[in-house]
Amino acid sequence: MTERTLILLRHAKSDWSGEVSDLERPLADRGLLQAPLAGAWLDRNIGHIDLAVVSPAHRARSTWDIAAGELAETPPIRVDSRGYAASAGELLDVVRELPDEFDTVVLVVHNPGIAGLAELLTGAWIPMPTSTLAVLGLTGPWSDAGRQPAEMLATGRPPEDIPHRHRDR
Template sequence: MPDTLIVLRHAKSDWTGNVPDFDRPLAGRGRRDAPAAGRWLADNAGAIDLVVCSPAKRARQTWKRVAAELPSQPEVRFEPRLYDEGVGALLDVLLDVPAGPKTVLFVGHNPDLSMLVERLSGGECELRTSSIAVVDLATKTVRATATPRG
């Protein structure tokens, strides 16, 4: 299991189109906020070894904009269990992370991400769009939270 789990809720999505939830893109605000989240991660999170991202369009678009702000590019896996499968599925994904990565970033959706942080830390967690929580898995504490805006 990694030492640190970072969770990033996708940036603000566009609700104006008549598309299925899975295919909703980022809204203008989301396209502006995602790079700010990337800059925050670059300045505060240290090296990220593995990214596990929901395959939903808004999550993939968020990751693309976040990644552009990072000094190095970690391995990325698109994981269907990060889309609307519940906190139990997210815990399973975390347990499935192979030995090696010290810091893992999940890019996904609420309420599952907030519930995951709460389950791991025992504290309350509200993740708005583009919000980040950094969880120390050894101590089961949230080391940092942020909601960067572009």
Template sequence: MSVAEPRRIALFRHAKADWPQVTDHERPLADRGRKDAAEAGRRLADTGIPFDLALCSTAVRTRETWKLAVQEFPQRPKTVYEERIYEASPGELITLLNETPDDAQNVLVIGHNPGIQGLAEILAGSAEDDARERMSRRGFPAAAFAVLSFTGSWKSVEPGVAALQDYWAPAE
């Protein structure tokens, strides 16, 4: 793979979580979250992007979101459960992306707000169609995702480097 080919990053916020008497890291998905995770998986599959790698937070709700979403994919990407995604800032997420091997062309990050939304906003130097307006209007509710593209190596990921290609959020 050439670093001249566009790479894609999908930033996917976990689906709606429940609030039982457990630590934040151990919170499971709510019933609505399970439904929205599967729908988000279908929408991600519909993009046609062949994801090579999924980086998923170790939190229960993100692992459950990914388990339901990936069932909708035609092919399962390699999945790495990464504890650094939990409570990560946009800068920490950029550091993680900078460590991605260049043989990965398209990467999906399943994480949490405010980091996921912040990263989408920071990376998007430009936007296609009305994607930025839709993202600004809706924010980044549970199970939302943004797809960004850029050219270069993963080490070159930095603020403003990408184009926001797509944004989706479940119905309110």
């Protein structure tokens, strides 16, 4: 069976002080500090990422742009409108449609959908405050995601020491 890694990244803290639409809400100062820490953690612990699937919301795109700046190798990005205000089931559809040529994918989206997706895939509730990463190991093709429990490989919010068990491929 093929081993796949799905990285769930909730966008960094957003700024609610302005008079902009939810879709255009920027990152707060705290979010601007959180996003590069997430990227540095990914670079140190994951390394190669094949694809980033990102919500079209400004805060999600900004989170990924900043995080990706910390990576030695920047993966291609696909902005997917289904990632904005998506339910866990809608996000599962996004995951199941991923091309099997990609082994490691990061999904940068919003709560409550991202926490629901983590629970749907692992069978366990995983809190997903802003900038939290959840690294899941899946077996089989992407189209089978959720049909058997994913393995929780790491979860937490950088710079906290996120428990991680490195897997050799």
